Amino acid sequence: MIVAEKKPIQEIIEEIKTHDSVLILGCNECVTVCEAGGKKEVGVLASALRMYFLNKGRDMRIDEHTLERQCDHEYLDEIREMIDQYDGVVSLACGVGVQFTAEKYTQKPIYPGVNTFFMGVTESRGVWTERCQGCGQCILASTGGICPVSRCAKRILNGPCGGSTTGNCEINKDVACGWQLIIDRLKALGRLDEYEELAPIKDWSTDRAGGPRKVVREDVQS
Amino acid sequence: MRLEYPTSIKIIRVPCTGKVDLLHLMRAFEMGADGVYVVGCLEGDCHYNSGNFRARKRVEQASRILDTVGIGGDRVQMVNLSSSDGPLFARKAAEMVNRILEAGPNPLKSAKSEEAA
Structure with a gap:
């Protein structure tokens, strides 16, 4: 699988702070297994961002959605009807997914929510190492x-x-x-x-x- | 024993603290909880071996996130005690309430009411 790590929340806040509505888009594949960008991580990040902006007095809409994959047209098509509701998208997929989402939705800024590292294995829970x-x-x-x-x-x-x-x-x-x-x-x-x-x-x-x-x-x- | 503990505490029962997810803790604060503490068995006494260790890590994660987003990491805490230790349960409950009284209400509540007004 492709191994990635969550970006610091502060870095994501800096990227999206000028927007009024943001979609946090997860991926059900590799980043779910390495616990960086699956449905649960989407929920945690979205919750943290909602709390941050509400605490700052900002009325910011932050929604969550997780796709089966972000590296295939057929799954990315799922968000075609909803993506226009948002000023930007934070993709928690690997660099491949972020780029493919950006290629498909050219009018929308897509921000990476993870740092992508390598193709590797789960040696034990919380430990991933490179293999290819x-x-x-x-x-x-x-x-x-x-x-x-x-x-x-x-x-x-x-x-x-x-x-x-x-x-x-x-x-x-x-x-x-x-x-x-x-x-x-x-x-x-x-x-x-x-x-x-x-x-x-x-x-x-x-x-x-x-x-x-x-x-x-x-x-x-x- | 007829022990008393503060009435402001709402108990949510789980089969093991290992069931408590980071998302549960986050949602609680997002929905306006002033503080959350997770009460697990003594370390080394978990029926499922590592449930309370996992809970502690998740509490620590939640604490770091709450600090980052400005809610305050002190509002979430892990407590380990024996299920037969009622007096300690009552004491920890009082300690937690005092800690939250010092910290004040969840800042999101006032932010939400300002937004509504």
């Missing part, structure tokens, strides 16, 4: 299912580097060395001989280095 950087050329088959692009600070493909100490990365002693994890996994799988094979130079053109990316599937296009 979307490089567009997956090499997990040869690395024991552990990604050196996202788990190694240097993204090196033939590691570890000299900064690996007792299984940890030199950037932070709490960060596991991705390559140590790969070696341990290959050993456990009895495939350590694969570690001896040098990985060829990776084609980074499918990564962000090639600019904004696009996937076109003619077989599913309508």
Whole structure:
């Protein structure tokens, strides 16, 4: 999932304080799972904002709505009839959802309510860690299912580097060395001989280095 | 024991304080509550293991938000006591009422009445 964190309420207040009516728009997908922008977070933020502005003597309308997703036209269409009632929208979706909402409703200012971080996993409740950087050329088959692009600070493909100490990365002693994890996994799988094979130079053109990316599937296009 | 506690307190029963959500606390203040305190079992005594710890975290979250929006984080509090400790329940109730009397009414109430006028 895409992992995000709630923005400080004060920052959102600064963005919307000139408006008279605002819609807080949540998303039922990733940001719900990482407890940053789901229906509950929409309720809490809307409640806090209503209290703040009422306490300031402002008659500000702040409503709540949560969509199944904000990254698909069909769900964003749901708010077509209601969005004109508001001066602005605070989207609690990831950066993708915020942008797609802004692309679809070009006459309406859309403000981000979360800071989007990475594609990751829930390690335990309240702890999320990065697992994928979307490089567009997956090499997990040869690395024991552990990604050196996202788990190694240097993204090196033939590691570890000299900064690996007792299984940890030199950037932070709490960060596991991705390559140590790969070696341990290959050993456990009895495939350590694969570690001896040098990985060829990776084609980074499918990564962000090639600019904004696009996937076109003619077989599913309508 | 025939203990007394302030009549201004309205008790809302929940199966465990772990049931109390941040949204419940926020809505209570939005609807005009002057203060809210959550009374849970003693730490380590939760029948569901972590219900009262979760409640404490949510109370702390609510407190931070209430401070940010200018309502006052002191208006929400977590209290842990044994369900058999009636005297302490009564004492904590009085303490909470005194704390709220010092803080004054929920500022949203006067803001709402000004808006209506």
